[in-house]
Amino acid sequence: MSSNLFNPTRRQLLAGTAALAAAGLVGLRPGFAAGVDWKRFAGTTLDVNLVKSPRSDTLIKYLAEFEELTGIKVNAEATPEQQQRQKTVIELSSGKPSFDVVHLSYHVQKRQFEKGGWLADISGYLKDATLTDPGLVETDFADAGMVFAKDGQGALRSLPFSVDYWILYWNKELFEAKGLKYPETFEQLVAAAEALTDPSTNTYGFVARGLKNANTPVWTSLMLGYDMTPLDAEGKLRTTSPEAIEAASLYQRLMTKAAPPGVTGFNWAEAQSAFLQGKIGMWFDGVGFAPPMENPEKSRVVGKVGYGVMPKGPKAHASGTFGDGIGVTAASEKKEAAYLFCQWAVSPAMGARLLQAGAGVPFRKSVLEDPKVREGVTMPASWLDAVVGSGNVSRLALPVIIPVTEFRDTFGVALSNMIAGADPADELKKATEQFQPVLDRSEQG
Amino acid sequence: MSATTPEQAGVTIEATDGSQTIRLAPNYWPFVVPALVVVGAVIVFPWAFTLWMSVNSWTLGQSRNFAGAENYLRLASDPRFWESLWHTLTYTFLSVVAPMFFGTVAALIFDAKFPLRGLLRGVFVMPMMATPVAVALVWTMMFHPQLGVLNYLLSLVGIPAQEWIFNANTVIPSLVAVETWQWTPLVMLIVLGGLASVPREPFESAEIDGANAWQQFRYLTLPMIAPFLMIAMIIRTIDALKSFDIIYAMTQGGPGTASETINIYLYNTAFSYYDIGYGSAMAVVFFIVIVALSFILLMLRQRSQWIDQEGK
Numbered sequence: 218m219s220s221n222l223f224n225p226t227r228r229q230l231l232a233g234t235a236a237l238a239a240a241g242l243v244g245l246r247p248g249f250a251a252g253v254d255w256k257r258f259a260g261t262t263l264d265v266n267l268v269k270s271p272r273s274d275t276l277i278k279y280l281a282e283f284e285e286l287t288g289i290k291v292n293a294e295a296t297p298e299q300q301q302r303q304k305t306v307i308e309l310s311s312g313k314p315s316f317d318v319v320h321l322s323y324h325v326q327k328r329q330f331e332k333g334g335w336l337a338d339i340s341g342y343l344k345d346a347t348l349t350d351p352g353l354v355e356t357d358f359a360d361a362g363m364v365f366a367k368d369g370q371g372a373l374r375s376l377p378f379s380v381d382y383w384i385l386y387w388n389k390e391l392f393e394a395k396g397l398k399y400p401e402t403f404e405q406l407v408a409a410a411e412a413l414t415d416p417s418t419n420t421y422g423f424v425a426r427g428l429k430n431a432n433t434p435v436w437t438s439l440m441l442g443y444d445m446t447p448l449d450a451e452g453k454l455r456t457t458s459p460e461a462i463e464a465a466s467l468y469q470r471l472m473t474k475a476a477p478p479g480v481t482g483f484n485w486a487e488a489q490s491a492f493l494q495g496k497i498g499m500w501f502d503g504v505g506f507a508p509p510m511e512n513p514e515k516s517r518v519v520g521k522v523g524y525g526v527m528p529k530g531p532k533a534h535a536s537g538t539f540g541d542g543i544g545v546t547a548a549s550e551k552k553e554a555a556y557l558f559c560q561w562a563v564s565p566a567m568g569a570r571l572l573q574a575g576a577g578v579p580f581r582k583s584v585l586e587d588p589k590v591r592e593g594v595t596m597p598a599s600w601l602d603a604v605v606g607s608g609n610v611s612r613l614a615l616p617v618i619i620p621v622t623e624f625r626d627t628f629g630v631a632l633s634n635m636i637a638g639a640d641p642a643d644e645l646k647k648a649t650e651q652f653q654p655v656l657d658r659s660e661q662g
Numbered sequence: 663m664s665a666t667t668p669e670q671a672g673v674t675i676e677a678t679d680g681s682q683t684i685r686l687a688p689n690y691w692p693f694v695v696p697a698l699v700v701v702g703a704v705i706v707f708p709w710a711f712t713l714w715m716s717v718n719s720w721t722l723g724q725s726r727n728f729a730g731a732e733n734y735l736r737l738a739s740d741p742r743f744w745e746s747l748w749h750t751l752t753y754t755f756l757s758v759v760a761p762m763f764f765g766t767v768a769a770l771i772f773d774a775k776f777p778l779r780g781l782l783r784g785v786f787v788m789p790m791m792a793t794p795v796a797v798a799l800v801w802t803m804m805f806h807p808q809l810g811v812l813n814y815l816l817s818l819v820g821i822p823a824q825e826w827i828f829n830a831n832t833v834i835p836s837l838v839a840v841e842t843w844q845w846t847p848l849v850m851l852i853v854l855g856g857l858a859s860v861p862r863e864p865f866e867s868a869e870i871d872g873a874n875a876w877q878q879f880r881y882l883t884l885p886m887i888a889p890f891l892m893i894a895m896i897i898r899t900i901d902a903l904k905s906f907d908i909i910y911a912m913t914q915g916g917p918g919t920a921s922e923t924i925n926i927y928l929y930n931t932a933f934s935y936y937d938i939g940y941g942s943a944m945a946v947v948f949f950i951v952i953v954a955l956s957f958i959l960l961m962l963r964q965r966s967q968w969i970d971q972e973g974k
Contacts, residue, residue: 303933310722333723419808429916479807479828481917491808619723622934633918637830659721 254347258554259288266305266316267295271576272379276562283561289554309335317549318558323365324539324615332619336374337545342556343373361538361611362580375544376563377580381503382607383438383537385525388518391498400528403442410475413498422475422498424488427636429629431484436632438537438614440464442530448616456649465641472636481636507600508575524603536607537614578604619659627652715942722936733943746927753834753923757902758895760842765849773857787847798911801840827913830920837921840908849894856890892963903952924948
């Protein structure tokens with residue numbers, strides 16, 4: 218069931234009206250309902266473990282607001298992604314983590330956290346009116362968010378915090394010069410990419426990640442257009458299916474015929490740098506990398522960038538979706554207080570701040586569809602349209618398995634080899650044979 | 663407080679010719695214990711634990727099971743491991759030979775007297791002082807196929823653009839170039855120290871005997887600085903074998919696995935895949951490789967020691 222600001226559900230309408238009225242009466246900031254006993258855990262101290270990013274920077278910036286609202290003291294630590302992942306896994310597997318709240322990358326850590334039993338079940342808290350803002354309902358989150366947040370048994374293990382849809386950044390000036398329109402299909406995408414490519418002027422039609430590991434989501438996102446995912450519902454690999462091979466061939470064609478030389482070593486940063494120079498027609502990557510495009514100090518394409526939803530594939534229209542969430546550790550002795558923090562982190566007020574600063578895209582639909590929030594967004598309207606449009610065709614781009622990193626590494630090497638000229642079918646067969654035992658081992662024990 | 667007898671204090675009393683000799687029985691253990699504790703905690707225990715983990719199948723977040731030699735057998739049939747071993751040896755060989763050559767040449771140049779020598783020496787050793795990760799980031803941008811200054815410089819002389827670290831065929835030589843740029847000064851300093859200690863008399867005799875510059879270098883300079891070259895080679899070999907930061911920051915072992923050394927593979931296995939047992943087995947095998955190489959180098963060092971005419 219979905220709803221938006223102009224077509225709210227009865228429950229949302231009543232809850233929202235009541236919350237606003239109550240907030241006005243007691244002088245609370247909008248978004249933090251008076252029905253919730255925010256001060257219930259005053260005096261508690263929480264330890265919060267975050268991934269260093271513009272999203273966690275925003276949380277930390279407004280931390281005093283949460284402390285004032287709840288009387289809870291927060292010790293927040295934000296470490297770079299790789300180090301944070303190592304630290305959390307080591308501490309959580311020890312059974313005695315030093316933190317009550319943990320920030321996790323769903324597309325990498327979801328299954329690992331579930332299997333380890335590291336996150337508390339917060340399904341009950343969501344139904345507790347003294348703990349949960351009435352506006353915080355499952356239906357307010359994008360579908361992908363709830364798929365990420367719930368475990369196999371349907372228990373809510375975290376709250377979806379920020380989503381990253383993969384979109385197509387396109388250089389409108391280069392397209393106009395060649396009389397091209399934004400591609401609506403994969404076929405048009407290839408045609409446009411090749412038409413824009415002119416090595417004599419150092420101009421290339423397409424760029425995406427070529428570096429091992431980083432490149433795998435490009436392939437799996439393309440695969441979604443063939444209505445195929447790397448694993449089926451039973452967890453069997455489908456990486457040698459005709460659709461997977463076609464997606465790999467498409468990747469190979471784009472990366473060898475329309476991408477700049479050396480793309481096999483490009484991560485998102487190199488691809489972004491190349492696009493910012495104004496000599497690349499299209500760049501396929503996460504929506505969260507948009508802010509530098511419109512920054513005159515970093516970009517030569519200010520005002521020239523179009524933001525488009527991923528074109529339709531031969532069998533499906535899908536936008537590869539990634540995301541992160543925030544949850545309460547199962548070992549925490551302050552679960553309810555920790556839940557209040559999570560709730561504040563995904564609140565409409567924080568979501569609006571993320572969106573307006575270009576720091577991230579909240580999973581909550583009510584934030585994306587709020588006209589007042591949209592007014593304050595500094596990015597162009599087409600970017601926000603691409604976000605909303607991608608949300609409508611959103612699908613998880615990586616398999617929900619424990620060895621996600623090995624999956625990305627193994628198939629990433631195969632994709633790198635394809636850029637160097639190897640046969641896609643052979644490479645996928647080899648990679649699948651290598652990865653199958655890793656996948657089998659991961660669910661044992 | 664009770665009195666301590668001489669026997670209890672470790673003092674032995676012996677009677678000789680009516681007189682008494684007091685001999686203190688040495689009891690050094692209390693002095694050794696702190697060092698033993700430190701060595702045990704930071705060297706012996708980690709190694710024993712690594713060995714133990716290497717015979718277990720253990721992935722973080724899952725249960726641990728005794729696996730015997732399974733991890734080692736898996737290594738033997740893991741093409742990625744053998745490939746990374748080959749990359750390690752290739753990278754190490756090139757990262758030793760190139761700085762050794764350029765460092766020795768630089769030392770010979772800086773040993774001669776010329777204007778501004780001191781200033782130029784100072785400039786020459788500057789790369790060595792830079793942080794490897796910072797060096798890596800700067801060189802990554804310099805190597806960028808479209809935006810990098812290196813391809814721009816090549817274009818000025820009509821040489822086509824190269825892909826440097828972004829191509830599987832050129833990635834290791836490109837990484838070695840960075841390693842050489844940073845560590846040639848270290849070799850230069852060591853060899854320069856050696857050259858400063860070389861006596862002048864044999865060269866005067868050689869000149870009288872008509873030896874040319876090359877003969878003087880080949881038969882006098884080189885043998886006399888050989889111990890210093892060996893020290894430089896040992897330091898460089900150890901450094902290159904354990905090299906991680908520059909490779910990880912520049913390529914993360916890529917493109918594909920074209921620059922993945924054992925250090926990178928081991929790191930990924932243990933800290934990205936959380937496969938602690940397999941990573942430990944890899945660490946043990948790598949340790950054996952390092953010990954074997956060190957043994958060879960130490961033997962060579964013995965042979966390069968200065969000896970006098972009697973062969974003492």
